[in-house]
Amino acid sequence: MFDSVAVIGAGTMGNGIAQTFAAYGARVLLVDVSEDALAKGRKAIEGSLARVVKKGTLTEADAQATIGRIQSSSKLESITDVPLVVEAVVERADVKAKVFSQLDRQCPAHTILASNTSSISITAIAASTKRPDKVIGMHFMNPVPIMKLVEIIRGQETSDETTAHIVAASESIEKVPVAANDFPGFVSNRVLMPMINEAVFCLMEGVSTREGIDTVMKLGMAHPMGPLALADLIGLDVCLDIMEVMHSGLGDDKYRPCPLLRRYVAAGRLGKKSGKGFYEYA
Ligand code: CAA
Numbered sequence: 147m148f149d150s151v152a153v154i155g156a157g158t159m160g161n162g163i164a165q166t167f168a169a170y171g172a173r174v175l176l177v178d179v180s181e182d183a184l185a186k187g188r189k190a191i192e193g194s195l196a197r198v199v200k201k202g203t204l205t206e207a208d209a210q211a212t213i214g215r216i217q218s219s220s221k222l223e224s225i226t227d228v229p230l231v232v233e234a235v236v237e238r239a240d241v242k243a244k245v246f247s248q249l250d251r252q253c254p255a256h257t258i259l260a261s262n263t264s265s266i267s268i269t270a271i272a273a274s275t276k277r278p279d280k281v282i283g284m285h286f287m288n289p290v291p292i293m294k295l296v297e298i299i300r301g302q303e304t305s306d307e308t309t310a311h312i313v314a315a316s317e318s319i320e321k322v323p324v325a326a327n328d329f330p331g332f333v334s335n336r337v338l339m340p341m342i343n344e345a346v347f348c349l350m351e352g353v354s355t356r357e358g359i360d361t362v363m364k365l366g367m368a369h370p371m372g373p374l375a376l377a378d379l380i381g382l383d384v385c386l387d388i389m390e391v392m393h394s395g396l397g398d399d400k401y402r403p404c405p406l407l408r409r410y411v412a413a414g415r416l417g418k419k420s421g422k423g424f425y426e427y428a
Contacts, residue, residue: 147311147318148172152225153232154245156180156187156218158381158419159262160234162290165191168215169291170319176218177225184218191216194291227254230315232284234262237387242266243274250275258308260284264384265335265391268301268328278303282312285332286321288380296321297334330395335388342385343404345373349424350406356424374424377407378417382424386411 283299360372
């Protein structure tokens, strides 16, 4: 569908998105201001592809071809004539507004600007451009190469044509698109995050241990992983940011972040990426 795509942000989501588009034949430009993040992103892509090769569902040659389709750059200006840009930078509205405003100035009029934001308003992001009809949410799930869903968020001015292109693009990489309107947390995090937050309250109040809480949800509700382990996978800082966006955006105290979640984030216990969250990682 899109033969070339630029992905901004080489973190967990950005490198997963880059890998996925490249695996389906697109040329990908992966952009991050940090050379270190780019190097880590490439390493993560190589590791993920190696898992699939080991499983026997991808040949070594196909894995190499996928990697070969991914170029990287530390300059946003290197994004020029691509039909689609997917932004996956830090979840801060001011940073996203700056990135979209620059992209709007340097990309041709036909370029669709998508954001992988997990909770920030697409309408607000679009307002920092002169093409709000071509701004849309393309919310992937972690781990991107595995998870089938792409939540597609229409901002106030997103056009039917842009939505149709993004639905088709998602299907072309064998994802299942589901449309959502632009409300804080959309559907995925509006439902998921209160569950995670409540699991943290259970831990804080001593209702059960971390293993107990996770086992209840795994064996009792057939979740693939418990909510505390999932929070570690997502990142506790990301969980806290999303709770804050829903708390202020929806104005209901049922979205108040658990104090223990705040304390862990303040201590730098961010989950898997920092080596320690509710669990410890080697
Ligand atoms: N790259 C490639 N393959 C991967 C992979 C990766 N990064 N991660 C896992 N896999 C593959 C494994 O190789 C394995 O393949 P086979 O079954 O074919 O052998 C398969 O996925 C399962 O992996 P594991 O056996 O290692 O472990 P698992 O069975 O526990 O599955 C999991 C791991 C896929 C992460 C699973 O636990 C799961 O689905 N967890 C829930 C994830 C989830 O809820 N994600 C959404 C988070 S919310 C979000 O992302 C959005 C937001 O806004 C916060």
